[in-house]
Amino acid sequence: MNIRSLTRGDGVVIGAAILLFIASFLDFLAVECPSGAPSSACSSWNGWSSDFATTTAGIFILGVVGAALVVVSxxxxxxxxxxxxxxxxxxxxVVAAAFSSTWTMLFSHPDGLEKGPGQIMGFIVLLVLAAATVVGSRLPALKAPLMGAASPQPAAPYGGQPGQVGQPAGGYGYPGGAQQGAAPSPYGAPAAGQPSYGGQPGAAAPAAAAGGEFAPFWFAVPVARPLYAxxxxxxxxxxxxxxxxxxxxEQRGQALVAQTQDGRRGVLQDTTGIQRG
Incomplete structure (x- = not known):
């Protein structure tokens, strides 16, 4: 599990799910109280009331579960x-929950009952939640890392070796320069004593294959590029x-098989201009 893979969009989804859960405990429907009537004569139901469970489950529970699945993914x-x-x-x-909430707000209003704050709040939160899940991966402002990863230093030119002048001291997921007295590892692979991909300091680095075969190496892309299955x-x-x-x-012709920080593997088809560690 890699929390650094979460984005600002995921932060919006998490916050909206928390607000939706809170809204489920507020009054969903309430009896319209005549003026001057005692409060004991007025009833209300929240999102967990068994009287409206079939309606509220499709709003609150479905919305929270949907948000959890998006973040866990x-x-x-x-x-x-x-x-x-x-x-x-x-x-x-999430979209189904937002549709159910909208339908309830506009068309499902039993006689003698009025909308409670829980219903109104849930409707607004679900609209925000649906928007965040649908377009969150497309908006640059929501695609930024949630954890505020350190800004990377300028990388070495393509084919450069770790430890050269101007090489970064080590950003997130990047193997640092060679230790004092140690020779740089081939093909930009992590040097001895440096953390391997996703590993801890001192873990073994990917070894170069013998006979001139492909050896794993680190790289960065100049612009955002898709990774295909x-x-x-x-x-x-x-x-x-x-x-x-x-x-x-792995290399497949001009394409590379790359591994992300959360362990996913895919094919980078456009390798032009990449910077090699």
């Missing part, structure tokens, strides 16, 4: 459930962001 390696990713299931749940699907599974180091684990 970004924390774990990609998983498919009945042919859809967790993010796709979560987005569908290894099965040849035309739908991107992730997007590589500039300023972040990724590990190339």
């Amino acid at each position: 970004h924390l774990l390696p990609q998983r498919n459930l009945f042919g859809l990713t967790l993010e796709q299931w979560g987005t569908a749940f 290894e099965d040849g699907s035309a739908t991107p599974i992730a997007e590589l962001a500039p300023g972040t180091w990724y590990l190339a684990v």
